[in-house]
Amino acid sequence: MTTELLETEPSTATELFGERIDLARRFTRNLAEQGEERGLIGPLELPRLWSRHVLNCAIVAPLLRPGRTGDVGSGAGLPGLVLAIARPDVTLVLIEPMERRVAWLSEQVEELGLDNVEVVRARAEEARLDAPLDQVTARAVSAFRKLIPLTAPLVRDGGELILMKGAGAPAEVDAAAKEIRKFRLHDVEVLTLGEGVLDDVTRVIRAGVR
Numbered sequence: 001m002t003t004e005l006l007e008t009e010p011s012t013a014t015e016l017f018g019e020r021i022d023l024a025r026r027f028t029r030n031l032a033e034q035g036e037e038r039g040l041i042g043p044l045e046l047p048r049l050w051s052r053h054v055l056n057c058a059i060v061a062p063l064l065r066p067g068r069t070g071d072v073g074s075g076a077g078l079p080g081l082v083l084a085i086a087r088p089d090v091t092l093v094l095i096e097p098m099e100r101r102v103a104w105l106s107e108q109v110e111e112l113g114l115d116n117v118e119v120v121r122a123r124a125e126e127a128r129l130d131a132p133l134d135q136v137t138a139r140a141v142s143a144f145r146k147l148i149p150l151t152a153p154l155v156r157d158g159g160e161l162i163l164m165k166g167a168g169a170p171a172e173v174d175a176a177a178k179e180i181r182k183f184r185l186h187d188v189e190v191l192t193l194g195e196g197v198l199d200d201v202t203r204v205i206r207a208g209v210r
């Protein structure tokens with residue numbers, strides 16, 4: 001596939017990835033070259049692949065604690081692979097049910113030489129993990145109230161959900177009152193990341209898991 005339309009790398013990329021910028025460039029280029037034909041990104045995404053996707057995910061990296069973070073519904077590796085590149089001190093467990101997406105994720109782990117990623121082919125509600133996770137991320141998987149039962153059971157007591165959301169995040173929190181109580185989430189907040197840094201801010205619902 002042609003990568004002529006690939007967005008010029010924004011200068012913020014180097015700030016967000018530091019010395020790991022070359023890995024981020026390789027991942028972005030691989031996604032630009034193969035993403036559309038492999039059904040990972042839509043045809044209109046190349047001109048905004050850095051700003052709307054890769055950087056939008058990288059801005060979340062400082063929220064991760066050292067330990068094991070799951071990414072439910074990783075798809076193309078957003079945010080899971082981007083976070084693994086930005087945070088080599090964190091192990092990312094990518095939980096994705098679709099075989100061809102799992103194949104892509106595994107290939108990228110190998111190609112980029114990432115030693116802090118585990119790929120698990122499963123639906124989140126059926127995933128059998130060795131140990132509870134410290135945190136779980138998800139992006140563009142489903143509404144918060146539906147994500148809670150998929151993600152909270154995977155997280156240890158004292159861990160967190162970090163769910164990437166759009167402008168409707170506050171309304172999603174309001175709509176999830178029943179699930180928040182049922183799964184004993186606490187300190188549920190909507191964060192806005194990247195103001196003045198990214199073209200489009202990133203919104204995150206962060207919640208503690210008891």
Ligand SMILES: C[S@@+](CC[C@H](N)C(=O)[O-])C[C@H]1O[C@@H](n2cnc3c(N)ncnc32)[C@H](O)[C@@H]1O
Nearest residue numbers: 072073074075078096097098123124139140141
């Ligand atoms: C719209 S894609 C988003 C992919 C990626 N997170 C992104 O932001 O580009 C949703 C992904 O969630 C996965 N998915 C759907 N239901 C799931 C479930 N119950 N458990 C884990 N993954 C799921 C799909 O296979 C798909 O890869």
